[in-house]
Amino acid sequence: MAARLAxxxxxxxxxxxxxxxxxxxxFYRAFxxxxxxxxxxxxxxxxxxxxxxxxxxxxxxxPLNTLFGVLCAMVLVRQSxxxxxxxxxxxxxxxxxxxxxxxxxLILVYGREGWVGEVLIENGIRVIFSPVxxxxxxxxxxxxxxxxxxxxxxxxxxxxxxQAAETLGAGxxxxxxxxxxxxxxxxxxxxxxxxxxxxxxxxxxxLVFSGATRMRTEVLPTTVFLELSxxxxxxxxxxxxxxxxxxxxxxxIVRVYGMEAPSARVKRP
Amino acid sequence: MAISYLSVIALIPxxxxxxxxxxxxxxxxxxxxxxxxxxxxxRLTLIASLIVVFVNAVIGTLIAWVLVRDEFRGKxxxxxxxxxxxxxxxxxxGLTLLALYGPDGPxxxxxxxxxxxxxxxxxxxxxxFVVRAVQPVLLELDREAEQAAESLGAGRLTVFRRIIxxxxxxxxxxxxxxxxARAVGEFGSLVLITGNLPFKTQAASVFIFAQVESDDVTGAxxxxxxxLTISFVVLLGFGRLARKAVQxxx
Numbered sequence: 001m002a003a004r005l006a007x008x009x010x011x012x013x014x015x016x017x018x019x020x021x022x023x024x025x026x027f028y029r030a031f032x033x034x035x036x037x038x039x040x041x042x043x044x045x046x047x048x049x050x051x052x053x054x055x056x057x058x059x060x061x062x063p064l065n066t067l068f069g070v071l072c073a074m075v076l077v078r079q080s081x082x083x084x085x086x087x088x089x090x091x092x093x094x095x096x097x098x099x100x101x102x103x104x105x106l107i108l109v110y111g112r113e114g115w116v117g118e119v120l121i122e123n124g125i126r127v128i129f130s131p132v133x134x135x136x137x138x139x140x141x142x143x144x145x146x147x148x149x150x151x152x153x154x155x156x157x158x159x160x161x162x163q164a165a166e167t168l169g170a171g172x173x174x175x176x177x178x179x180x181x182x183x184x185x186x187x188x189x190x191x192x193x194x195x196x197x198x199x200x201x202x203x204x205x206x207l208v209f210s211g212a213t214r215m216r217t218e219v220l221p222t223t224v225f226l227e228l229s230x231x232x233x234x235x236x237x238x239x240x241x242x243x244x245x246x247x248x249x250x251x252x253i254v255r256v257y258g259m260e261a262p263s264a265r266v267k268r269p
Numbered sequence: 270m271a272i273s274y275l276s277v278i279a280l281i282p283x284x285x286x287x288x289x290x291x292x293x294x295x296x297x298x299x300x301x302x303x304x305x306x307x308x309x310x311x312r313l314t315l316i317a318s319l320i321v322v323f324v325n326a327v328i329g330t331l332i333a334w335v336l337v338r339d340e341f342r343g344k345x346x347x348x349x350x351x352x353x354x355x356x357x358x359x360x361x362x363g364l365t366l367l368a369l370y371g372p373d374g375p376x377x378x379x380x381x382x383x384x385x386x387x388x389x390x391x392x393x394x395x396x397x398f399v400v401r402a403v404q405p406v407l408l409e410l411d412r413e414a415e416q417a418a419e420s421l422g423a424g425r426l427t428v429f430r431r432i433i434x435x436x437x438x439x440x441x442x443x444x445x446x447x448x449x450a451r452a453v454g455e456f457g458s459l460v461l462i463t464g465n466l467p468f469k470t471q472a473a474s475v476f477i478f479a480q481v482e483s484d485d486v487t488g489a490x491x492x493x494x495x496x497l498t499i500s501f502v503v504l505l506g507f508g509r510l511a512r513k514a515v516q517x518x519x
Binding site: 018020021066075093100101102105107115136203228233246247252 | 270281282455457
């Protein structure tokens with residue numbers, strides 16, 4: 001019993017010191033000077049602009065990556081072709097590569113001296129230091145989640161039901177919509193949650209590729225970075241709190257719907 | 270279609286990094302990587318990541334154990350809290366740590382701008398990997414073998430070492446591999462709390478950022494390639510360890 005309590009104490013203590021206390025303190029700091037001060041800090045023109053820009057990034061990147069993720073999972077599970085193993089490994093690259101390196105990689109292709117950057121600029125398309133580039137960076141960083149969550153579910157459900165539907169005269173599109181999609185919906189949902197969290201949270205590639213120009217390429221994490229760089233802790237904390245709140249909402253959604261990562265449920269080899 | 274999307278977004282840009290890193294030949298690559306500041310940054314990243322992986326292996330397994338085998342009030346809350354580092358923007362992770370363990374911290378504990386802060390930030394962002402890898406395995410673990418061993422007179426430690434650990438080892442190693450990959454590349458949480466002092470607290474990712482800022486793209490690409498190589502080699506090592514653990518665990 002004593003050993004059990006000791007283990008519990010270590011686990012809870014570690015989590016408390018590393019997670020709960022720091023996050024709790026941000027709540028405290030954000031409201032230290034009252035609600036008005038907090039409200040003023042998050043409604044500055046810069047913060048508002050960053051907020052809407054962040055929403056726009058998520059609104060573009062998440063649907064695209066969801067589409068790609070489902071497609072990719074279907075290809076990986078249902079088809080066999082040469083180089084499948086390579087594709088399988090390549091999908092995980094955005095996890096394995098540093099966010100800064102992702103930003104650099106985009107510069108080298110789409111930047112001023114990049115492989116296609118010059119052609120694009122001549123045609124009036126500016127990717128670097130522009131919202132287009134930010135979308136690209138956001139897509140890159142949150143690419144693998146949906147595919148990674150959907151693939152194990154697809155493997156689990158097999159193809160029997162789809163084949164049955166097809167024998168009964170359903171077209172491939174119909175059998176996908178009526179059979180496959182309902183079966184993988186929780187995998188998709190969990191993937192979307194993870195994609196959104198990552199798209200909101202990882203600003204490394206955006207910072208490197210698109211810079212941190214106020215009111216132009218500033219997303220919410222950039223605001224925190226910029227405010228803190230000039231020593232404005234209050235504003236940084238207030239904006240952070242918005243994102244902490246968003247993170248907590250994500251956790252609650254996952255919990256309320258009892259979603260569990262399908263990728264974690266499947267036994268590892 | 271899936272492949273072309275992946276290529277445009279991810280593969281071609283990464284290939285560009287590799288191509289650019291050797292633009293000035295292998296000598297140029299080597300000169301950029303062995304520049305003392307780059308070297309120090311790479312070393313710091315590697316050592317800090319290994320420390321973090323080790324701590325995670327121990328404490329992550331312990332937390333997973335407590336979450337599966339123990340019962341106490343608020344366990345559900347603790348369980349949800351584990352995923353917080355995944356849901357939280359990395360820059361906010363850095364800020365929260367800075368608020369508590371920085372110069373204005375309420376307990377007078379100030380680790381900001383020290384090497385320990387690098388480890389602390391990395392511990393924060395990598396927390397869920399080992400816990401979430403071990404938890405499902407522990408849930409499905411057959412307790413009969415443990416009970417049998419205990420009834421045959423094995424002590425708790427022996428049961429853990431001989432029965433439980435071999436079954437958990439592949440999951441622990443898999444979690445460690447993910448945590449390592451994340452730690453090596455981490456940027457957002459480090460940029461605030463470490464102060465980015467060259468030779469002292471500047472991690473490789475932050476060093477690359479500084480190089481891009483000062484327009485040394487080729488140097489940045491070289492260090493990036495070195496970083497990619499390191500994480501690739503270590504991940505291969507983890508993969509080999511995991512396979513060995515599966516064989517040993519029967």
